[in-house]
Amino acid sequence: MILWLASYPKSGNTLVRSMLASYFFSKEGLYNFDLIGNIKQFPNISLFEDLGINIRDEEEVIKNYIKVQNSFNKENSIQFLKTHSYLFNFHNKYPFTNLENSLGVIYIVRDPRNTVTSFAKFTSSSIEEASDIMINRLLIKGNLEAERGKGNRTTVYTGTWSSNFQSWKSFKHQDRYLLIKYEDLINEPENTFLKILNFVYELNKSKFILDQKKFKNVIKTTSFDYMKNLEKEKGFKEAKKDKDGEVIPFFNLGKKNDWKTLLDNKIKTNLEKAFEKEMIELEYL
Secondary structure (H helix, E strand, C coil): CEEEEEECCCCCHHHHHHHHHHHHCCCCCCCCHHHHHHCEECCCHHHHHCCCCCCCCHHHHHHCHHHHHHHHCCCCCCEEEEECCCCCEECCCEECCCCCCEEEEEEEECCHHHHHHHHHHHCCCCHHHHHHHHHHCCCECCCCCHHHCCCCCCCECCCCHHHHHHHHHHHHHHCCEEEEEHHHHHHCHHHHHHHHHHHHHHHCCCCCCCCHHHHHHHHHHCCHHHHHHHHHHHCCCCCEECCCCCEECCCCCHHHCCHHHHCCHHHHHHHHHHCHHHHHHCCCC
C-alpha cells in the first residue's frame, strides 16, 4: 500500500523523504543522497514506461495513474511515494489515487510567505511570478524529454497552494492523515520525526520499537546544514539549473528564509488575502 508524502513544492517534502529513507533504507540511519532514490516521486516517467504507457500522451498518463499505483501494491508492505500533486479527478473519471491503493498521507505544509521565496529561487523566477503561480496556477509542466536528460516527471498538477493543502485533507476522515509543519521539522526535529514514525507504524498495524541509534543518526545527518554541506561536496541530482546553466542550490536559505525581511508588503498582503482561511487554520496568522 502507498503512503503518500504530499506537499506543495518547496515545503519540506525532501526533508521528510530523506529522514524516512535514512531510517528505513540504511543500516545505521546515516543519510546520503543515494538513499533518497528508495522513495520515488509521482508521477515519474519510468513508472509509466515500465508498463508500456505512452508518456507523450498526457491524458493517457493520467488515465493510467491507478494502473501504475496498482503495480506498487503487489508487495505486502508500505510503499512511500512523494508527490506535489493535489488530489484532482480528471474529467470526473480518472482520480489521482484511491483508497484501495493508498494507505494514508503525510502532508507537509509550510508558511506560504516563506514557500514563495524558496519557490522563486528554485524556479529562477521573480517572487512576484512565484506568488502568482501559488495563487492562480493549477499545474507545473514536467519534462517529457527524459532521453535528453532534462527531467524525469510528466506534468505535475499541483493545484494552487490552498487547493493542494485542502484536497489531501480528504484522508483525514479515514484516520489516514498526518499533518506536519515544516517549521516543526526545523525547530523540533526529534519530536516531529517521532510523530511521523509513530504514524507509519500505526498505519501498518505493527509494533513500534524505536531504534535509538538510527534515530539519532537520522536527526544529525538530515539537518539543513549537514545536507547543504553534502550538496556542496557531492552535488544533488534534484537540483535545477538556471537560464545560464548554473546549478541552483537545492538547500539554499534554510532559517535565513524569513518572509519578514525578504517579502515586500504587497506580496505579503496578496498571499495573506488569498490564503487567509488556511493560514488561520494553520496558525500562520
